[in-house]
Amino acid sequence: MASSSRADTSGVTRKLVWLAMAVVVFAALYTGGWFYAASRLKDRLTEALAASQQGMHSASCSGLSxxxxxxxxxxxxxxxxxxxxxxxxxxxxxxxxxxxxxYRPGHAVIELDGPAQVRVTPDLAFDVNWDLLRASAVAWTDGLDRASVAYDGLKGRFNVPSQALSVGIAATHGEKHLRQSGEALDVAASLDALSLDLGDKVLPPLDVKVDLTIADAAKWMSTEGPPPTAPLGTSAELRGLSLDLGDGKTITLSGPVKIGDDGYVSGALDLTIEGIEAWRDRVSEVFPEAAETAQRVAGAIKGLSGGQDRAVVKLNVQQGTVYLGPFPIAEIPPL
Structure with missing residues (x-):
C-alpha cells in the first residue's frame, strides 16, 4: 500500500513539473513573440512615416514607441x-x-492630447484644445469598419483673416460616430452646450444632434479615404438634425438632401418646431438685423399651425434657396 501511495505521489509530481515547464516555455515564447511583434511594428511605422515625408500626404510621430x-x-x-x-x-x-x-489587434482605443492647430492655405486656421479626447476604431486590412470619438471641455477659435472672420467655439461634451452600412455610411454626432463667439456677439448655448446616412460613402472609410471633392455630389437621408434651447424648445429637420457638384444644397425636408415664439425672440435678440425676417417667418409658420406654438411644416430647398410654401425664407451658401 505504501509503495502504491508513493507511486501516485510521484506521478502527480511529474505532472506538476511538466505543467510548470509548459507554463515557463509558453511565457518565454509569448514574451519573445510580443517583443518581436512590437519591434516589427515600430520598424514598419518608422519606415512608413519616413516614406510619407517624400509624398503628397505625410505624417509624423515624434518619440514613437x-x-x-x-x-x-x-x-x-x-x-x-x-x-x-x-x-x-x-x-x-x-x-x-x-x-x-x-487577441483583438483590429480594435484600438486612442487618447489624444491638445492643443491642436489645423491650417488650410492660404490663411484658414483652427486652434483648439480640450480636457479629454478619446476615440475607438475597428479596422480591417482595407480600412475602418466603424469609428467613434468623444471629447469633453472643447474650446477653440476658427480664423480666416482674409474674410475678416473669427469665430470662437466651445462645448462641454461632443461625440461623433461613423459606421459602414452596406454601401452607405452612417454618421451620428452631438454637441452639448455648444456656444459660438462671433466677436461682437455670443450665441447662447444649445444642444445639437445630427443623424444621417450618406449614400455610396462606405468607401470613404477605406484606406483610400473620401474623394477630394467630398461632400460635393453626394446624397443623404437626414434622419434628424435638432437644435435644443432647453425647456422643450427644439427645432428638428429630417428628409432627403443632396449636395450638387456646385456645392449647393437641395432637398425636401420636414421641419418641426417646438416653441415658435421662443425661437423668434432668440433669433431677434442675437441678430437684430434679422428681427423683421424672423418675425415674418414665425408668423407664417404659426399661421400654418393654426396659431399654435408648435408646428410641422414642409421646406423645399432648391439650389440653396429655402422655400416655405411658395415663399423663399433663407439662403444656404454653397459648401
Missing part, C-alpha cells in the same frame, strides 16, 4: 502631425496614446 506588454499593444507618440499637400491642409496635435488587446 510601442508599449502595452503583456496583454496589450499600442502606439505612443509625444506629438503628432499631418500634412496634406494637395489640399494645403496641415495639422499638429499633442501626445497620442493607443492600445489594442493582443
Amino acid at each position: 510601442v508599449r502595452g506588454f503583456p496583454f496589450r499593444i499600442g502606439i505612443f507618440c509625444d506629438s503628432v502631425g499631418i500634412d496634406d499637400r494637395p489640399t494645403g491642409l496641415s495639422a499638429s496635435f499633442g501626445a497620442l496614446r493607443s492600445a489594442a488587446q493582443v
Whole structure:
C-alpha cells in the first residue's frame, strides 16, 4: 500500500513539473513573440512615416514607441502631425496614446492630447484644445469598419483673416460616430452646450444632434479615404438634425438632401418646431438685423399651425434657396 501511495505521489509530481515547464516555455515564447511583434511594428511605422515625408500626404510621430506588454499593444507618440499637400491642409496635435488587446489587434482605443492647430492655405486656421479626447476604431486590412470619438471641455477659435472672420467655439461634451452600412455610411454626432463667439456677439448655448446616412460613402472609410471633392455630389437621408434651447424648445429637420457638384444644397425636408415664439425672440435678440425676417417667418409658420406654438411644416430647398410654401425664407451658401 505504501509503495502504491508513493507511486501516485510521484506521478502527480511529474505532472506538476511538466505543467510548470509548459507554463515557463509558453511565457518565454509569448514574451519573445510580443517583443518581436512590437519591434516589427515600430520598424514598419518608422519606415512608413519616413516614406510619407517624400509624398503628397505625410505624417509624423515624434518619440514613437510601442508599449502595452503583456496583454496589450499600442502606439505612443509625444506629438503628432499631418500634412496634406494637395489640399494645403496641415495639422499638429499633442501626445497620442493607443492600445489594442493582443487577441483583438483590429480594435484600438486612442487618447489624444491638445492643443491642436489645423491650417488650410492660404490663411484658414483652427486652434483648439480640450480636457479629454478619446476615440475607438475597428479596422480591417482595407480600412475602418466603424469609428467613434468623444471629447469633453472643447474650446477653440476658427480664423480666416482674409474674410475678416473669427469665430470662437466651445462645448462641454461632443461625440461623433461613423459606421459602414452596406454601401452607405452612417454618421451620428452631438454637441452639448455648444456656444459660438462671433466677436461682437455670443450665441447662447444649445444642444445639437445630427443623424444621417450618406449614400455610396462606405468607401470613404477605406484606406483610400473620401474623394477630394467630398461632400460635393453626394446624397443623404437626414434622419434628424435638432437644435435644443432647453425647456422643450427644439427645432428638428429630417428628409432627403443632396449636395450638387456646385456645392449647393437641395432637398425636401420636414421641419418641426417646438416653441415658435421662443425661437423668434432668440433669433431677434442675437441678430437684430434679422428681427423683421424672423418675425415674418414665425408668423407664417404659426399661421400654418393654426396659431399654435408648435408646428410641422414642409421646406423645399432648391439650389440653396429655402422655400416655405411658395415663399423663399433663407439662403444656404454653397459648401
